[in-house]
Amino acid sequence: MFSKRVDCMRKIMEEENLDGAVITSRDNTLYLSSFSGSSSILIFTRDKAYFATDFRYIEAAELISAYGYEVVLIQEGMKSVLSLLSKLFTKSELRIGFEKTVSYGYFEALKKGLKDCEYIDVSDRLLAVRSVKDQKELSLMAKAASIADIAFTHILNTVKAGMTEIEVAAELEYVMKKNGASFPAFETIAISGKKTSMPHGVPDHKKLMNHDPVTLDFGANYKGYCSDMTRTFFLGSPSPKMKKIYNIVYDAQKSAQDYVREGVTGADVDKIARDIIGNEGYGKYFGHSTGHGVGLLVHEEPRLSTQSTTVLKSNMTVTVEPGIYIPDAGGVRIENTVVVQEDGCYTLNHSNKELIII
Numbered sequence: 239m240f241s242k243r244v245d246c247m248r249k250i251m252e253e254e255n256l257d258g259a260v261i262t263s264r265d266n267t268l269y270l271s272s273f274s275g276s277s278s279i280l281i282f283t284r285d286k287a288y289f290a291t292d293f294r295y296i297e298a299a300e301l302i303s304a305y306g307y308e309v310v311l312i313q314e315g316m317k318s319v320l321s322l323l324s325k326l327f328t329k330s331e332l333r334i335g336f337e338k339t340v341s342y343g344y345f346e347a348l349k350k351g352l353k354d355c356e357y358i359d360v361s362d363r364l365l366a367v368r369s370v371k372d373q374k375e376l377s378l379m380a381k382a383a384s385i386a387d388i389a390f391t392h393i394l395n396t397v398k399a400g401m402t403e404i405e406v407a408a409e410l411e412y413v414m415k416k417n418g419a420s421f422p423a424f425e426t427i428a429i430s431g432k433k434t435s436m437p438h439g440v441p442d443h444k445k446l447m448n449h450d451p452v453t454l455d456f457g458a459n460y461k462g463y464c465s466d467m468t469r470t471f472f473l474g475s476p477s478p479k480m481k482k483i484y485n486i487v488y489d490a491q492k493s494a495q496d497y498v499r500e501g502v503t504g505a506d507v508d509k510i511a512r513d514i515i516g517n518e519g520y521g522k523y524f525g526h527s528t529g530h531g532v533g534l535l536v537h538e539e540p541r542l543s544t545q546s547t548t549v550l551k552s553n554m555t556v557t558v559e560p561g562i563y564i565p566d567a568g569g570v571r572i573e574n575t576v577v578v579q580e581d582g583c584y585t586l587n588h589s590n591k592e593l594i595i596i
């Protein structure tokens with residue numbers, strides 16, 4: 239699988255007519271080499287691939303050589319990296335692929351090491367390749383989603399008024415780890431009451447109260463892959479207004495999810511959800527996009543937004559997560575992560591999305 243990914247990097251290099259490429263972001267190095275440590279640099283020349291890392295990871299890196307990388311020990315940080323680069327690239331005026339997400343300091347150092355080269359961003363190309371998942375990735379993502387489902391069921395069975403938001407977040411994370419997650423895919427959102435009007439509210443020591451809406455937005459990282467789901471439920475019967483909002487968000491989420499298929503654009507899907515919410519008069523309370531790609535990063539390509547011209551392809555994984563947020567009252571969001579197929583999509587997480595009253 240990973241040697242195939244080296245080939246995919248080679249294809250990008252050919253298409254961009256690159257003499258070399260230097261890849262350092264953790265998500266791309268993981269994708270291209272299977273290495274998940276915090277320090278590694280992949281260097282591609284026209285005919286070879288190098289995996290450079292420091293002493294802490296050299297033993298773990300041995301595996302990487304099986305994928306066609308020559309492993310190189312870096313002993314003096316950036317100084318060693320630059321001397322390696324100047325050994326590998328002896329000519330000047332080369333076309334070198336890099337990632338536009340690197341730090342300014344790193345980029346300046348790179349330019350000093352490889353003088354007079356032209357730098358071409360390949361991160362967008364890699365994100366485009368990564369947006370379509372293979373079967374192995376899909377099975378890891380299904381597992382990550384099922385871990386989150388287990389944690390959600392646990393919360394529904396144990397949550398009660400008097401628990402704090404932080405406690406609920408900690409329970410979710412504990413149960414996810416007990417069930418195989420390495421860590422949460424992102425900072426868990428567990429918010430209650432009026433705070434649910436903040437799409438990315440931060441849990442604190444506020445206690446849950448009867449009749450509160452509770453919004454949980456969380457996911458597991460399983461072997462590098464993320465899951466992402468959101469549910470809003472109620473601790474006792476909701477106010478008529480919150481119930482109405484729930485049903486509109488439910489309709490918007492269901493209709494948009496039903497619309498996802500190969501060949502439609504991100505904007506097409508966004509419009510389905512946005513029109514339903516807008517037609518009910520709540521348009522101004524839905525200020526974020528309808529969804530995003532998920533994979534090694536929790537937010538990646540493609541986007542399901544008003545601006546997204548990306549055409550969806552089979553085996554892309556995207557969230558569908560409309561919401562309505564009314565300041566000083568409360569909010570509702572429902573989010574599934576789905577896999578795009580030729581004639582529709584299937585969802586990776588299976589928790590009930592209908593109105594839940596505990």
Ligand SMILES: [Mn+2]
Binds near residue numbers: 466467559573
């Ligand atoms: Mn999301």
